[in-house]
Each structure stands twice: as C-alpha cells, then as structure tokens.
Amino acid sequence: xxxxxxxxxxxxxxxxxxxxxxxxxxxxxxxxxxxxxxxxxxxxxxxxxxxxxxxxxxxxxxxxxxxxxxxxxxxxxxxxxxxxxxxxxxxxxxxxxxxxxxxxxxxxxxxxxxxxxxxxxxxxxxxxxxxxxxxxxxxxxxxxxxxxxxxxxxxxxxxxxxxxxxxxxxxxxxxxxxxxxxxxxxxxxxxxxxxxxxxxxxxxxxxxxxxxxxxxxxxxxxxxxxxxxxxxxxxxxxxxxxxxxxxxxxxxxxxxxxxxxxxxxxxxxxxxxxxxxxxxxxxxxxxxxxxxxxxxxxxxxxxxxxxxxxxxxxxxxxxxxxxx
Amino acid sequence: xxxxxxxxxxxxxxxxxxxxxxxxxxxxxxxxxxxxxxxxxxxxxxxxxxxxxxxxxxxxxxxxxxxxxxxxxxxxxxxxxxxxxxxxxxxxxxxxxxxxxxxxxxxxxxxxxxxxxxxxxxxxxxxxxxxxxxxxxxxxxxxxxxxxxxxxxxxxxxxxxxxxxxxxxxxxxxxxxxxxxxxxxxxxxxxxxxxxxxxxxxxxxxxxxxxxxxxxxxxxxxxxxxxxxxxxxxxxxxxxxxxxxxxxxxxxxxxxxxxxxxxxxxxxxxxxxxxxxxxxxxxxxxxxxxxxxxxxxxxxxxxxxxxxxxxxxxxxxxxxxxxx
Numbered sequence: 043x044x045x046x047x048x049x050x051x052x053x054x055x056x057x058x059x060x061x062x063x064x065x066x067x068x069x070x071x072x073x074x075x076x077x078x079x080x081x082x083x084x085x086x087x088x089x090x091x092x093x094x095x096x097x098x099x100x101x102x103x104x105x106x107x108x109x110x111x112x113x114x115x116x117x118x119x120x121x122x123x124x125x126x127x128x129x130x131x132x133x134x135x136x137x138x139x140x141x142x143x144x145x146x147x148x149x150x151x152x153x154x155x156x157x158x159x160x161x162x163x164x165x166x167x168x169x170x171x172x173x174x175x176x177x178x179x180x181x182x183x184x185x186x187x188x189x190x191x192x193x194x195x196x197x198x199x200x201x202x203x204x205x206x207x208x209x210x211x212x213x214x215x216x217x218x219x220x221x222x223x224x225x226x227x228x229x230x231x232x233x234x235x236x237x238x239x240x241x242x243x244x245x246x247x248x249x250x251x252x253x254x255x256x257x258x259x260x261x262x263x264x265x266x267x268x269x270x271x272x273x274x275x276x277x278x279x280x281x282x283x284x285x286x287x288x289x290x291x292x293x294x295x296x297x298x299x300x301x302x303x304x305x306x307x308x309x310x311x312x313x314x315x316x317x318x319x320x321x322x323x324x325x326x327x328x329x330x331x332x333x334x335x336x337x338x339x340x341x342x343x344x345x346x347x348x349x350x351x352x353x354x355x356x357x358x359x360x361x362x363x364x365x366x
Numbered sequence: 367x368x369x370x371x372x373x374x375x376x377x378x379x380x381x382x383x384x385x386x387x388x389x390x391x392x393x394x395x396x397x398x399x400x401x402x403x404x405x406x407x408x409x410x411x412x413x414x415x416x417x418x419x420x421x422x423x424x425x426x427x428x429x430x431x432x433x434x435x436x437x438x439x440x441x442x443x444x445x446x447x448x449x450x451x452x453x454x455x456x457x458x459x460x461x462x463x464x465x466x467x468x469x470x471x472x473x474x475x476x477x478x479x480x481x482x483x484x485x486x487x488x489x490x491x492x493x494x495x496x497x498x499x500x501x502x503x504x505x506x507x508x509x510x511x512x513x514x515x516x517x518x519x520x521x522x523x524x525x526x527x528x529x530x531x532x533x534x535x536x537x538x539x540x541x542x543x544x545x546x547x548x549x550x551x552x553x554x555x556x557x558x559x560x561x562x563x564x565x566x567x568x569x570x571x572x573x574x575x576x577x578x579x580x581x582x583x584x585x586x587x588x589x590x591x592x593x594x595x596x597x598x599x600x601x602x603x604x605x606x607x608x609x610x611x612x613x614x615x616x617x618x619x620x621x622x623x624x625x626x627x628x629x630x631x632x633x634x635x636x637x638x639x640x641x642x643x644x645x646x647x648x649x650x651x652x653x654x655x656x657x658x659x660x661x662x663x664x665x666x667x668x669x670x671x672x673x674x675x676x677x678x679x680x681x682x683x684x685x686x687x688x689x690x
Contacts, residue, residue: 064504069511120474124467143448143514146470150444151507153477154500161496168492172485176478180388183475187393190467 044094045353046360049087053111056104057083062155072136072148073155076115079133085218086111091353092222092236095346102164103225106171109159110218113175116152117182119145124190153179163225170224178217185210192276196300200281204245207278212244235344242337243358249330250364252277256314257323268310274299278329279322280313286320334362368418369677370684373411377435380428381407386479396460396472397479400439403457409542410435415677416546416560419670426488427549430495433483434542437499440476441506443469448514477503487549494548502541509534516600520624524605528569531602536568559668566661567682573654574688576601580638581647592634598623602653603646604637610644658686 044052057077062070086107093103121127122135123145129135137145156175163171188206192198219240223233255270256279270277280299284292295316298309317323337358341351368376381401386394410431417427445451446459447469453459461469487495512530516522543564547557579594580603594601604623608616619640622633641647661682665675 064508066508066511066515068515069508120470124470144511146444146448147507147511147514150473150477151504153474154503154507157481157496158500158504161493161500165489165493168496169485169489172481172492172496176482176485179478180475180482183471183478184388184390184393187390187468187471190471191390191392 043350043353044091044100046087046091046357049090049094050083052090052100052104053083053086053107056108057111060108068140068144069148069151072119072140072144073152075139076119076136076148076152077112079131081111081115081131083111085114085214088215088218088240088357089222089225091357092219092228093226094222095236095344095350095354096223096226096228096232100226103222105159105162106221106225107218109156109175110214110221112152112159113156113179113182114214116149116156117186119149119152121186123149124186167224171221174217174221174224178213181209181213185213196296198276198281200278200285203276203278203281207245207248208241211248212241215244215247216240229345232344232346235340238340239337239344239354242333242340243361245333246330246337246358247361249278249326249333250361252279253323253326253330254364256317268306268314271299271310271313272306274302279317279326282325282329283316283320283322286322286325287316291316291319330362334358367674367677368415368424370411370415370681373414373418374407376414376424376428377407377410377431380432381435384432392464392468393472393475396443396464396468397476399463400443400460400472400476401436403455405435405439405455407435409438409538412539412542412564412681413546413549415681416543416552417550418546419560419668419674419678420547420550420552420556424550427546429483429486430545430549431542433480433499434538434545436476436483437480437503437506438538440473440480441510443473443476445510447473448510491548495545498541498545498548502537505533505537509537520620522600522605524602524609527600527602527605531569531572532565535572536565539568539571540564553669556668556670559664562664563661563668563678566657566664567685569657570654570661570682571685573602573650573657574685576603577647577650577654578688580641592630592638595623595634595637596630598626603641603650606649606653607640607644607646610646610649611640615640615643654686658682 060074060077062073064070089103089107089110090100093100118130119136122130123137123142127135128138133139135145136148140148160171160175161168185206185208188202189210192202192206216237217240220233220237223236228236252270255277256268258267271280276299280295284295287295295313298304298313304312338355341354341358344351384398384401386397388394413427413431413434414424417424442454443460446454447461447466451459452462457463459469460472464472481499484495484499485492509530509532512526513534516526516530540561541564544557544561547560552560576594579601580592582591595604600623604619608619611619619637622628622637628636662679665678665682668675
C-alpha cells in the first residue's frame with residue numbers, strides 16, 4: 043500500500059515533467075503556471091493510494107489521477123476569477139497575472155486537458171471512470187453556484203452550507219478515492235465505501251479550513267487570520283453562531299457580517315468574542331468529529347486487511363490534525 | 367442517406383425535449399436558454415448525415431451529435447463574454463441576461479455535459495470518439511485565443527487568419543463529419559477524407575460569413591451590414607485588401623480600421639469603396655471557390671456510391687449559395 047507521502051512524490055514528479063508546449067503560448071502558459079505553483083496534490087495522491095489498496099499495479103492510475111488534479115486546478119482558476127481573488131498559493135491568480143479573457147479560456151482548455159488525461163486509462167474501465175468523473179464535475183460546478191448564490195442570500199442554514207461544501211469540495215475527494223478503487227479492480231461495494239469515506243473526510247477538510255481562518259496561526263497556514271470574517275464569508279462557524287445565538291447576539295453578528303465599514307481588527311475581534319461566548323470552536327470540532335468518525339467507520343467496512351487501510355487512516359488523521 | 371433537413375429535424379426534436387432540471391436553477395437555466403434559442407444545428411446534423419453514409423443505424427449517433435452541438439454552444443457562450451457581445455441570435459447573451467459569473471460557470475457546466483453526451487456511445491468506439499473530440503476541442507480553444515491575440519496585433523497576414531478560422535471554426539465541422547463516419551463504421555481512410563471535406567467546407571462557411579457582413583442583405587441574414595467594419599474586425603476581406611492595396615490605400619484602410627472615431631455610415635462606405643476598387647469580393651469568392659472545389663474532390667474519394675454522397679454535396683452547395 044502506497045502511503046500519502048509516496049503518492050504525493052509520484053504525482054509531484056509527474057507534474058514536474060508536464061509542460062504543454064502547444065501554441066498559442068498565451069493559452070498554455072497559464073496552464074503550465076497554474077500546475078507548477080504547487081498545492082498538496084491531495085486528490086491525485088488519493089487516486090494512487092486507493093488504487094494501491096487493491097492492486098500492486100498503479101502505473102495506469104497515474105494519468106487519471108493527474109486528470110483530477112488538472113480539473114481541480116481548473117475550478118480554482120475560474121473560481122478565483124468569480125471571487126476576484128488576487129492571490130492563490132501566494133502567487134498572482136491567472137486573471138491578475140494575465141487578464142480575464144485568458145483566464146476564461148485557459149480554464150476551459152484545462153477542463154478539456156483533464157478529459158484527455160482521464161481517457162488515458164484501460165479502455166474497459168473508461169465508461170465507468172468517465173461517468174464518475176462527469177457526475178462529480180457537474181456537482182463541483184453546482185457547489186460553486188450555490189456558493190455564489192449564498193453571497194447575496196441572508197437565509198442560509200447550516201444544512202445548506204454543509205450541502206454546498208459537500209458538492210464544492212467533498213465529492214471530488216470522494217471521487218478520487220472511488221476512481222482509484224475502480225482502477226485497482228475493487229468491487230463496486232468497496233469503491234462506494236471509499237467514496238463515502240472520502241466524502242465525509244472532505245467535509246472534515248473544509249470545516250478544518252473554516253476553523254483555520256479563525257484559529258489558525260498565520261505562519262504555519264500562510265494566510266492571515268480572519269480573512270473570511272473580513273470578507274463577510276458565510277462559513278460553518280458564522281452560520282452556526284447565527285443559529286445558536288440569542289436574538290441580541292444574532293443581530294450584532296448579522297450587522298457585523300453585512301457591512302464593510304468596520305475596522306478590520308475590531309471586526310475580527312468582535313466576531314471572535316461572540317464565537318468564544320457561544321463555544322463555536324467546540325461545536326465545530328464536535329461536528330467535524332462526527333464526520334471523521336463516520337469516515338473511519340466506513341473505511342473499516344472496506345474488504346481489505348486492516349494493515350492496508352492504515353495509510354488511509356494516517357492520512358485522515360493528518361487532515362484533522364492540521365495546525366489550529 | 368439522411369439529408370440535411372431530415373438530420374436537422376432529428377436534432378431539433380432531440381434538443382426540444384432536453385431540459386436540465388438539476389439544481390441550482392441559476393446554473394442550469396442558462397444552459398436550457400442557450401440550447402433553446404436555436405441555430406442551424408449544422409454540426410450535429412453533419413454527424414447524423416455522415417453516420418448514415420455508412421450505416422442505416424443512426425440512433426447511436428444522436429447523443430454524440432448533441433454533444434457537439436452543446437460544446438459549440440458552450441464556446442459561443444464563453445466567446446460572447448470575451449467579446450462583450452450583447453446579442454446572440456437576436457437574444458440577450460447569458461452574461462447580459464444574467465451576469466458574468468453565471469456565464470462562466472454555466473459555460474463550464476455545458477462543456478462537462480458535452481462529455482456526458484459524448485460518453486453515451488458504443489463503448490468500443492468510445493476511445494476514438496473521445497480522442498477526436500478532445501483534440502478538436504483543444505484546437506477550437508486555440509483558434510479563439512488566436513482570434514483574441516489578433517485584436518491587438520497589426521501584423522496579421524491572410525495566412526494567419528486562415529489558420530485561425532481553421533482552428534476556431536473549420537475543425538469542429540470537420541470533426542462532426544469524422545465522428546459520424548466513425549459511428550457509422552467507416553474505415554479510417556474514409557473518416558479522414560470526410561474530415562478533410564468538412565475542414566475545407568468550414569473555411570468556405572467562415573469566408574461566407576465574412577462576405578455576408580459586407581455584401582449580405584440585412585433582412586435575410588438578420589444582421590446589419592458592416593458590423594465587422596465598425597468593430598475593426600480583421601476579416602479575410604480586410605486582410606486581403608491590406609495585402610493587395612498600394613501604399614496609399616493601405617494607409618487609408620489601416621487608419622479607418624484602427625479608430626472608433628469615424629461616423630459609422632461613412633466608415634462602412636469608405637471601406638466598401640476600397641473593397642470595390644481592389645476587387646475584394648471577387649478575390650474572396652475565388653479563394654472560397656478553391657476550398658469548395660478541394661472539399662468536393664475529397665468527398666469524391668470517399669468509398670461510398672455517388673448517390674449516397676449527393677446529400678452532402680447538396681449541403682455544400684447550400685452553404686456556398688447563402689444569400690450575398
């Protein structure tokens with residue numbers, strides 16, 4: 043069984059040798075740029091790990107794994123444009139470095155390249171791999187649309203939010219594991235269990251991100267604290283606080299989170315005070331723990347020996363233990 | 367052999383019953399809107415026609431045919447946004463009717479839906495269908511990037527332009543015919559001949575569009591005359607005129623086509639006068655005729671009987687005889 047570090051190394055090596063040298067360079071330079079500036083390569087690494095759970099042959103899983111990474115980076119490229127983000131991984135986003143038209147078109151080309159890599163798998167597996175990928179890709183777009191919708195809505199519930207992050211983030215992690223399982227020759231039952239494991243882990247991952255914005259340390263996470271609060275982003279923490287707060291506190295929170303007029307430091311401090319009063323950190327940790335436990339229970343049901351699963355368990359543990 | 371009208375009817379019926387009812391509707395309403403406002407359905411009709419050239423079974427070609435139409439409409443959606451076009455087929459474009467973020471994301475989802483429809487073909491043919499489609503889709507994006515590049519360059523040659531329209535327009539028409547041939551069980555040689563036929567016809571089609579902007583009649587074409595001239599668009603006519611003009615006329619033309627300060631009526635009239643002096647209409651017709659003749663010669667080499675090919679010949683004739 044290939045562990046996360048080893049799978050990451052395989053993927054990092056493969057990506058380091060990718061260079062799209064087709065013309066015109068205005069179209070392909072941004073693709074090479076986006077793929078070269080890193081990221082944790084979680085999704086393709088999970089494809090490799092899941093494949094290795096069922097088979098010692100993992101070579102044929104590399105191209106489909108890269109497909110998922112390329113697709114993921116395509117969604118980041120277009121999302122960053124929609125969100126007007128200027129930085130991604132501390133580098134200028136494509137629409138900032140080039141322009142918006144180039145960002146649209148190089149994103150489009152990345153989604154096609156993703157299918158190109160995906161198609162490079164054993165032909166017998168191609169129909170099921172394509173079906174899984176396409177359904178997942180639609181769901182990721184749906185998640186992004188919900189996220190955009192939520193920006194202008196003030197009636198979002200915690201459950202709406204959980205559904206959104208399931209689509210926007212969790213299903214791609216789930217599909218990575220399921221795809222790896224299919225490529226490793228797993229039974230449909232095992233592939234589906236790994237999907238469920240990944241989906242729950244994906245939600246843990248996103249809730250972790252929401253926590254890190256407020257309780258992370260700037261140095262280790264590489265982002266400033268409270269950026270979501272300043273951007274009036276409706277995270278799990280905010281929505282949960284609105285849900286559990288009394289009327290007075292809810293009104294304060296709603297006022298804080300619907301304006302850009304507050305002093306940033308003061309705004310962060312006031313929102314964090316409310317979080318502390320309401321025990322939002324603990325509530326979020328508990329919720330995240332539920333998803334985590336469910337993920338591990340599902341993993342336990344996969345019909346491979348306990349030892350083989352340990353690397354996926356280690357990966358899950360690493361996710362939940364990110365600095366916060 | 368299915369003729370163009372019949373193939374169009376099949377496709378129009380299929381599209382009329384498509385309705386994406388997935389959520390969120392903000393994402394799928396624009397997809398349904400774009401597919402419902404029509405167009406000539408040339409690409410999917412060509413898939414059906416080419417398939418019927420080799421097989422009486424055409425049912426399995428319908429979904430891949432729709433894939434090409436959905437992909438084509440996705441490119442129009444994103445292109446319209448890049449070009450800031452407000453109308454498409456006399457209806458508001460998606461970014462005008464909704465907004466730019468919805469236009470980006472509903473376009474993205476259409477490209478994924480195209481792959482969904484494409485995957486719905488006999489599994490033995492899937493690898494070659496996917497490879498053809500993906501390579502074509504990359505080329506279409508490359509053509510659009512060249513088109514964007516040309517806007518800010520003043521050194522475009524007629525050959526640069528012909529290469530650009532080959533990628534942006536002709537290869538998708540070529541791929542439609544080749545895909546139909548593959549789905550009909552044609553030999554690779556015949557499929558490639560139909561590709562060549564379609565590629566040349568695609569260039570004829572685009573040169574016809576360039577001509578219609580200047581020499582079309584407003585009523586029949588549904589567009590105003592001279593819009594490309596007002597937009598300073600580098601069409602075949604303009605680039606050819608710059609190529610063949612003497613220095614004085616070239617300077618006049620370059621001045622006219624690099625400014626937005628002229629009175630529109632006067633600008634159109636002055637450019638058309640230059641075209642008339644230089645015989646640009648006749649030069650364009652002759653060039654178009656060369657591509658047309660080459661297309662027909664290639665069609666002649668396809669190894670099916672003469673009668674079967676007649677419907678494709680009729681279609682080619684219809685293309686070149688559009689009102690101008």
